[in-house]
Each structure stands twice: as structure tokens, then as C-alpha cells.
Amino acid sequence: MKTQIFTTDRQDIAKAANIIKEGGIVAFPTETVYGLGANAMDADAVAKIYEAKGRPSDNPMIVHISRASDIGQLTRMLSPDIVAIIENFWPGPLTIIVKKRPEVPDKTTGGLDTVAVRMPDSKAALDLITFAGCPIAAPSANLSGSPSPTRAKDVVADMDGRIDGIIEGEDCRVGIESTVLDLTGDVPTILRPGIITAESIEAAIGKEVKYDESLTEDAKHIQLDPAAGVSESDFQPKSPGMKYKHYAPKAQMIVVEGERNKVKAEIERLKVLNERIGNKVGVILFEEKAFLEAAHNFFANLRDLDGEGVDLILAGALSDTDGVGFAVMNRMLKSAGYNIVRV
Ligand code: AMP
Numbered sequence: 452m453k454t455q456i457f458t459t460d461r462q463d464i465a466k467a468a469n470i471i472k473e474g475g476i477v478a479f480p481t482e483t484v485y486g487l488g489a490n491a492m493d494a495d496a497v498a499k500i501y502e503a504k505g506r507p508s509d510n511p512m513i514v515h516i517s518r519a520s521d522i523g524q525l526t527r528m529l530s531p532d533i534v535a536i537i538e539n540f541w542p543g544p545l546t547i548i549v550k551k552r553p554e555v556p557d558k559t560t561g562g563l564d565t566v567a568v569r570m571p572d573s574k575a576a577l578d579l580i581t582f583a584g585c586p587i588a589a590p591s592a593n594l595s596g597s598p599s600p601t602r603a604k605d606v607v608a609d610m611d612g613r614i615d616g617i618i619e620g621e622d623c624r625v626g627i628e629s630t631v632l633d634l635t636g637d638v639p640t641i642l643r644p645g646i647i648t649a650e651s652i653e654a655a656i657g658k659e660v661k662y663d664e665s666l667t668e669d670a671k672h673i674q675l676d677p678a679a680g681v682s683e684s685d686f687q688p689k690s691p692g693m694k695y696k697h698y699a700p701k702a703q704m705i706v707v708e709g710e711r712n713k714v715k716a717e718i719e720r721l722k723v724l725n726e727r728i729g730n731k732v733g734v735i736l737f738e739e740k741a742f743l744e745a746a747h748n749f750f751a752n753l754r755d756l757d758g759e760g761v762d763l764i765l766a767g768a769l770s771d772t773d774g775v776g777f778a779v780m781n782r783m784l785k786s787a788g789y790n791i792v793r794v
């Protein structure tokens with residue numbers, strides 16, 4: 452398949468929107484990561500996304516809209532919480548899970564009776580959705596399992612020849628995927644952490660927001676203290692989804708967790724040991740507390756190190772249990788397949 456390359460000029464976006472109208476698939480920039488979009492209401496078009504990504508078909512997609520009022524095409528009911536969240540956070544990196552209308556195809560929601568919806572904060576994305584005249588279903592525009600693409604060149608590397616078009620825009624400002632918030636239960640629940648935190652959502656809706664259990668299980672991988680006698684077997688992932696590799700670089704990867712100076716020393720020690728036996732080693736060590744910067748750079752760093760052909764990536768864990776750093780750690784642990792060294 453020949454993949455057409457577009458700029459973010461209005462005329463180019465109109466051409467890309469035509470592809471989507473005709474049932475094709477196009478990658479486009481958003482403020483979080485690049486998405487791979489199709490008409491969300493067209494099951495055949497959405498099926499092409501799963502094929503291009505090699506994504507398991509029970510993994511639902513986020514539906515992107517360009518005007519908050521368009522959520523009416525996807526769901527019948529707006530609760531006060533939903534309204535407050537839309538008013539406070541859209542456009543922006545927060546996805547909400549709501550009950551779906553029957554018109555939303557099962558293909559888009561992985562067979563669930565709920566749908567994930569977001570209004571992105573990116574002019575190119577909003578123009579594309581408006582010109583296409585339909586909600587756009589879009590997962591991240593990477594091959595399933597690899598790091599999410601935050602730069603146009605990352606999309607080209609994974610998708611050239613597999614999809615109809617790529618809109619080449621700016622590097623993504625946020626760099627990790629949106630916060631996913633489930634609003635279908637009694638307590639609003641974060642299913643995927645992002646740069647919009649539980650604390651900021653609580654402030655907007657005036658009630659408790661919790662993290663899904665699987666995320667706190669994830670976090671325990673980092674927080675448990677080996678000195679307290681916890682064995683390695685206690686660190687095994689508990690929920691089935693956590694077994695799969697996500698965001699995985701081609702290189703092997705180890706996360707080093709602990710007090711900052713010890714982490715630096717351990718990374719240096721492991722680097723020397725590995726280089727001595729002929730391995731090429733890359734290091735990811737963010738500035739302390741620079742969590743937004745870490746989010747912006749993390750996936751790009753993984754892809755750059757893979758591009759350099761490193762065998763092993765050593766990454767320093769971020770110390771944050773519920774903020775932006777927590778969201779980056781969620782990605783880092785998955786990238787490393789929960790391969791953690793504590794110091
Ligand atoms: P991606 O499209 O790669 O950004 O991933 C979308 C995320 O949203 C995945 O983690 C999905 O499991 C999640 N998601 C999408 N729709 C739903 C839904 N209806 N219920 C729960 N999670 C969802």
C-alpha cells in the first residue's frame with residue numbers, strides 16, 4: 452500500500468479527512484501521542500486499524516471528537532460528573548468511559564457496552580475530525596507492543612506502507628497517552644494514569660477518584676521494599692493484561708529503583724559490567740522531579756536508543772506515587788516487562 456504523506460496545512464488535512472470519509476485509515480498528531488484514525492461509526496474502517504497495528508481485536512479504541520456536544524452521537528446520558536469533567540478538561544489529555552449508544556459498532560469498543568471518548572487539544576487533530584464529519588476512533592499509531600509514537604518519524608517507521616496516510620505534525624507535547632477515567636461505576640476510576648491526575652479530577656468534581664486496582668498492584672512492584680523480606684514471586688503481575696509486553700523497546704530493559712545516588716551508582720556499575728562483555732548500553736535517567744519532561748521524552752528516548760542499536764537500556768525509576776511521575780512509571784515498568792533492580 453502506498454502511504455500518502457500530508458502536512459498540517461488545511462488543504463492537506465482536508466485530503467486526509469476525505470480518506471477517512473471514504474473508509475480509509477490515517478495517522479495524525481495529537482497532544483498526547485500520534486493516533487491512527489478511522490471513522491468510529493464504520494466497523495469495516497475500524498477493522499483496518501486492528502490489522503495495520505496487529506492489535507488484538509478485544510482491545511477497545513478511544514473515539515475522538517472535535518466539539519464536546521458531539522458526545523451525543525456516542526452516548527445517551529450526561530451525568531453531572533461527565534459535564535463537570537468535560538467543562539474542566541476538554542480539549543485535553545483526559546479520556547472518559549461512558550455507556551455507548553447502540554449505533555457505536557462493537558468493533559470500535561471491543562464488544563463492550565461502553566465507549567471511550569476524548570476531545571484532543573491539537574489543532575491538526577481537531578481540524579481532521581471536523582473535516583471528516585465523524586467521530587474518529589484512534590489508538591496510538593504504533594505497531595502493537597512497541598513504544599507509542601510521539602514524533603512523525605516514529606509513525607513513518609512503524610506504519611509506512613501499512614496505512615493510507617500520515618499527517619506529519621509537531622512532536623507531541625505531552626508524550627504519554629491520555630488519562631483514562633471510567634465514569635460508569637459508583638466511584639470514578641482511573642484505568643490508565645496520565646498527566647491529568649486523580650487529585651486534579653477530584654478537585655473538579657468534588658468527590659473521590661480512585662485508581663484501578665491493577666494500577667496500584669503495578670505500583671507495588673516499585674514500592675515494596677526487598678529489605679523487608681518480600682520475595683521476587685510477590686512481584687508477579689496479578690491481572691492478565693499485565694502479562695503482555697507493552698511499549699517494549701527492541702533492547703532488553705532494566706528499571707533501577709531506589710535512592711537517587713544509589714540508582715546512579717548501580718546504573719553505572721551495570722553499564723560497565725555489560726559493556727565489558729560487549730553489550731551496547733543506553734541509559735535513561737531523568738532530572739529529579741521533572742515529571743512532565745520525563746513524560747515528554749520517555750517514548751522518544753526508547754525509540755532513539757533502539758535506533759542506535761543498543762542491547763540493553765538501564766532506566767532510573769521516578770519517585771512519584773500518584774502524580775505525573777506515576778503515569779510515566781506505569782509506562783516504564785511495562786516497557787521493561789517488570790524487570791526491576793532495587794538498590
Ligand atoms: P490506545 O488506543 O492504545 O491509547 O488505548 C486505549 C486505552 O483505552 C486502552 O487501554 C483501552 O483498554 C482503554 N479503553 C478504551 N475503551 C474502553 C472501554 N470502553 N472500557 C475500558 N477501557 C477502554
Ligand code: MG
Nearest residue numbers: 590591592599
Ligand atoms: Mg497504544
